[in-house]
Amino acid sequence: MDLLEYQVKEWFGKMGIPVLPSQRIDHPTDLKRLKIRYPIVLKSQVHADERAKAGGVRIVETTIDAIAAAQNIFNLPIWGELPEVLLAESKYDAKDEFYLAVVLDTALCRPVLLGCKESDIDWESPGEKMQYVVVEQEFSPFYARRLGLKMGLQGALMQSVSDIVEKMYQLFVQKDLDLVEINPLAVSAAGQVMALNGKIRVNPRAINRHPEIAQMAAKIANRNKISRTNNILGDGNGLGVYGKIGILANGTGSLLTTLDAVFNAGGKPGLSFNLRHSFLTDTTPNTFCDRLATSLRNLASDKSIQVILINFLGTIPDLSQMPKVVANFIQVDPQELKSPLSTTSKNKSRHLPRMVFRLAGTDFQDTKKHLTALNPESDTLIIVENLNEAVAQAVRLAKLPAYKK
Template identity: 40%
Template sequence: MELLEYQAKELFKMVDIPILPSQTIKDSRTIKQLQIPYPVVLKSQVRSGGRGKAGGIKFVANTIDAIAAARTIFNLSILGEYPQVILAEAHYNTEREFFLAIVLDYDLQCPVLLGSACGGMNVNSLLANLQQVVIDDEFSLFYARRLAASMGLSGQLICSVSEIIAKMYRLFQEKDLDLIEINPLGVNKNGELMALDGKITINDHALGRQPIIATLNFPQDQVKNALDRPNWHWLDWQNKSGKIAVVCSSFDLALLSWDLLNQNRLSPACGITIDHNFVDLESRSQFYRDSLQQILAELESIEGLKAVLINIWESEAINGEIIETIADYIRATQESNLLSQQEETDYNSDRSQTLPKFILRILKGENFSNLKIEENMYLSSSLEDSIDKAIAVVKSS
């Protein structure tokens, strides 16, 4: 379950990660009762990325401007999602911005600390400076300081950033998180730190022992959406000249995949994350099948696509569904191309579609030998091997 920013910050408050004075707004008319002194930042509370570029974050200096801005934000759809809540937050002057995250790496089977000295909206700079530290033993402040030092920090900043990382790890462990992220972590002229934005994903299988809905005061219809509504969305990372599409089952997997590709000087054409909150196998299977069918149809519009890297870490049964869905799509496209080639008109012959190579990084099972693996498919349980294959496909084309 992916929390909204204001809910993530309520968890930050529990472990004394510094956050700004804030107030949630459910109706633009209640702006008049705002208890935070101006200037104020109004933020759309949706799960999609790219809120700032889409117009979902606005700085306001007075009540009149705030009411107008709130009305605009409430009526603004960001990748198909309308906010039910707006977060009003005090303004903060920063001199530097960092990126910090802790993700559960299912391949390594341990948490990984991520950090960049270039936080904020510039994803390319963030990834170019991304550092990681694998937690291969019991966590200690040593790991946090190692990450801070690798980010190029010095002096008091190493200590203060390390303390923030330690508090993040406490939340990560106690609340059964798959991901905790602060981006940006702002630093003012006095060297004081402030978590200006936050993202938290709770492991779906842990919700039964984490009464998170009761403690975070979810609106009832938001609870329904969070638990029942399937969701996949485009990441705000696009490159028109890219030849690889990245499809992942979580943001942290997308970030790791993107970073590995960029280390090899390949910037993907686009990224998509598939999010769900289904526990039962049947619902998850149908969700992945439906979502992948929609995603593959959308990817047809991207010209010059040579490879689709699908990085989904799921059960053997779900992975079997994923393989069959991709295989069905390949066969259907090939049959369509064959029919087009048999037509005599130039119009129909131009409809023929060139299939990319589908590289599936999934947990392979013993029963996969019974499935028909198409020529355009490549399966691996290793992320590094899948990345190498995707790079080889692009370079050979």
């Protein structure tokens, strides 16, 4: 369960993490009674990460402009979600912006501290820019200072950032969280630090241990129209959207990029899964290819899915096993398509979505050859390197009659 920004800021404030003066806006007329000084930033309170690009974040300097902007934002759907609340916040002049996070690494089964001296980055982004420290034993301020050192911080800034990381970890443990993120952590010219935006993801297994969180979850469940699949697999790795094109990706960034590309091409995304990490409901260790097989079966059990668009780039573990997983999926017996996501108890005929693979990276050369050899007939399995081409093919196939085997 992901919290909205205004809820995140409330938790940050209670923990002593510096946040700007802000005010919750339930209706545009609330801005007539604003208690913070202009200029302000109005922010749409939705779960999508691309609010600014979609027009959900506005800087305004007068009450008249603020009311007009609020009216527009309240009526602006972002990823199909309309905000019920806006956040009005003081404008902050930042000299530098950092990224900080505490995340539960499902592969290591340990909390990991993350930090980067750039803010426009995803916590799953690989590369040398992202610094990390694994909390291997009982937490101490040493871990936070070690992250600051790896980020290249010094002096008062080093102390300020490590203090914030320590408080983020305390919040992480107290509330049984999967993720605490500050993006960005702004640094003013005077060296003052401020959490301008944040994300908190609650472990769904821990919701009922916290009455406050359980109450929030009940409100979200009543308000949001999310699919049963998203409830079962967890918000962290699955997106419940009603459409004909199911999407699989190996990272949050590639998943969101693919979703945007499908929308922009006139397609309608369906259930979408990030296979990079284990699903929240997994009770036993599993591999990337295990998650691929499970997701393929889940998508095939949804009769609305006509095409499965797979966007893998970079590297994936157990790559040699992927053609075997796909081969088993294409030839699987109909009874094996039963899953908790099925809407009926019996599958009278096998629903086999067409598949479009976008494989980008030198490691996929042998895999492409094996997958090409599996193609039993035209349009059943298409392999390309370019994402736009893959999306165009998926949108085209989604308009054809459903394929059954």
